[in-house]
Amino acid sequence: xxxxxxxxxxxxxxxxxxxxxxxxxxxxxxxxxxxxxxxxxxxxxxxxxxxxxxxxxxxxxxxxxxxxxxxxxxxxxxxxxxxxxxxxxxxxxxxxxxxxxxxxxxxxxxxxxxxxxxxxxxxxxxxxxxxxxxxxxxxxxxxxxxxxxxxxxxxxxxxxxxxxxxxxxxxxxxxxxxxxxxxxxxxxxxxxxxxxxxxxxxxxxxxxxxxxxxxxxxxxxxxxxxxxxxxxxxxxxxxxxxxxxxxxxxxxxxxxxxxxxxxxxxxxxxxxxxxxxxxxxxxxxxxxxxxxxxxxxxxxxxxxxxxxxxxxxxxxxxxxxxxxxxxxxxxxxxxxxxxxxxxxxxxxxxxxxxxxxxxxxxxxxxxxxxxxxxxxxxxxxxxxxxxxxxxxxx
Numbered sequence: 001x002x003x004x005x006x007x008x009x010x011x012x013x014x015x016x017x018x019x020x021x022x023x024x025x026x027x028x029x030x031x032x033x034x035x036x037x038x039x040x041x042x043x044x045x046x047x048x049x050x051x052x053x054x055x056x057x058x059x060x061x062x063x064x065x066x067x068x069x070x071x072x073x074x075x076x077x078x079x080x081x082x083x084x085x086x087x088x089x090x091x092x093x094x095x096x097x098x099x100x101x102x103x104x105x106x107x108x109x110x111x112x113x114x115x116x117x118x119x120x121x122x123x124x125x126x127x128x129x130x131x132x133x134x135x136x137x138x139x140x141x142x143x144x145x146x147x148x149x150x151x152x153x154x155x156x157x158x159x160x161x162x163x164x165x166x167x168x169x170x171x172x173x174x175x176x177x178x179x180x181x182x183x184x185x186x187x188x189x190x191x192x193x194x195x196x197x198x199x200x201x202x203x204x205x206x207x208x209x210x211x212x213x214x215x216x217x218x219x220x221x222x223x224x225x226x227x228x229x230x231x232x233x234x235x236x237x238x239x240x241x242x243x244x245x246x247x248x249x250x251x252x253x254x255x256x257x258x259x260x261x262x263x264x265x266x267x268x269x270x271x272x273x274x275x276x277x278x279x280x281x282x283x284x285x286x287x288x289x290x291x292x293x294x295x296x297x298x299x300x301x302x303x304x305x306x307x308x309x310x311x312x313x314x315x316x317x318x319x320x321x322x323x324x325x326x327x328x329x330x331x332x333x334x335x336x337x338x339x340x341x342x343x344x345x346x347x348x349x350x351x352x353x354x355x356x357x358x359x360x361x362x363x364x365x366x367x368x369x370x371x372x373x374x375x376x377x378x379x380x381x382x383x384x385x386x387x388x389x390x391x392x393x394x
Contacts, residue, residue, distance in 0.1 A: 085194045086149045090133050090161065093335040094152035094175070095120055097187055100338045101199040108146050111135060115286075115331060116339065140164070150193055154336070156263065177263060177336045178241040184208075187337070203338065210341035214251065218348045221252035226351050227277035227319070228255060228328075230264050232291055232307070233299035235272075239265040243336055244343075251348030253279075273313040279351045280308060280319040283330035290365050302330075306363035323357035326350065 088109035089095040095114040098107055104119065109132040114120050123129040132142045136157050143151070143165075153162040154175040162174045173193060175186040184204045191200025226248055230236045238244040238255055239262040248255045256275040257267055283302055290301020305325040314320045328350050333343040 086147060087152065087194070088132060088143055088146060088148040088150070089114065089152045090138060090158060091135070091152060091154040091175075092116065092331070093177075093337040093339070094154060096335060096339060097190060097203070097337040098152070098194075100203050101187075101191060101194075101196040103194050103196055106194060108148060109133075109143060113285075113331075116335065136161075144168075152190070175336060176241075177243055180211075180243045180246055180340070183243055183336045183340070207338070207340050211250065211344055214341060214344045214348065217345075218251040218352070221348070221352055223252055223254050224279055224351045225275065225277045225318075226253040226255050226279050226281065227272055227275070228281040228283075229303075229308075230283065231299060232282070232303035233293065235267050235269060236264040237267050239263055243340075244333070247333075247340070247344040248347050248351070250344055251351070253347060253351050269311055270313065273317055276316070276318055278318045278322070278324060280317070280325040281328045281350065282308065282325065283334070284327040284366070285330045287367060288330075288365055302327075302365055304363050304365055305360045309360040319355075320360065323355035323359050324353075326353075326359055 085103065085106040086108045087098060087103070087106045089098060089107060090111060092111060092114045095107065095110050096116040098104060099117050099120070104117075107120075107129060109130045110120060110124070111133045112131050113135065114124075120129065124131060130142065130146060132139050132146070138161055149171060151162075151165050151170050151172045152175075153165075153172060155177055158174070162172050165172050171193070173186060173189050176182060184207070187200050187204050188197075191197040228238055228244070228248065230238065237257060238248065239260045240258060241261060242263045245255050245258045249258075256272065256277055257265070260267075282305065285302075288302045291303040291307055292298050292300050305327075308314060308325050309320050319325050329346060332339050332346055335343070
């Protein structure tokens, strides 16, 4: 990004030099050249004022152009000379947003869950980008050592983290992910903070446009009751104040208990049985692990379709009876940023896909997404394309 800026400035300077040489030749003849300009500032100013006030309209016009070029040149130099922003992103969606608006080079610290875009893990492996956190577990000392100009946080989980950094005098932008409008607003705030307003506005415009296309794609789809189990141990789901609720509704889903306030309000399993969802979605991500129901790791990782299908009263639930308990890619559906259109389409494909009871036999959380896909081939041998694969599991 900065290299291309240097090339543009160099090109501009080359053109400006040629132009100035031509003008100086007209103004000063052999007595005033670009090489001795700095030794004769008084003489140069004399010619500038003389011809600007004189009768030579052509020269006056040329001198006006010189003044304009000088102003533009100084503006370019000042812009380039500005200190590079040093950004620490404490959430995967923020990392993706920063990269999407063209400021990936400004990132100095990210989390171990930041995998979008693909360049981020590569930069981490090359040692060019520091891992400073998981999500709730932040290495404050490491962040402080990086001396960031801006720290990016999100959701209620990181409220105390945000407050601590604010108290220490850092600039922080916090995204709650309460709605699509709030997400758009925070992207705009980022643009203002790091001077990428044009690209930030474009990102918001592109997301909105893509969502309109996706909504139109599913407008005639039947309504499907959906239970997206965000955590299997604590039992919570997208609530009234979650943009995920908006996305599920956008593609023909009816998320159960979505009128409950909060981003991820709690729900009890008997309530889920009573709501009788048509589809149950289980989040999955690389190396998720789980499920854990005891000890310090209780609630870590994710669960399996087998575990869900064997809960008390599960046999009464349509999603279980019709084999529609399936994994969905958490990394793509829980990132409030450039992935939003992908998430919406993924919800649409997943909740409207045909069911198969063999899915309920999956009793071990796949170690990675590739393994998850491979296991599904055992139950869906007709699936041979990535697009079709996404429709049942991604």
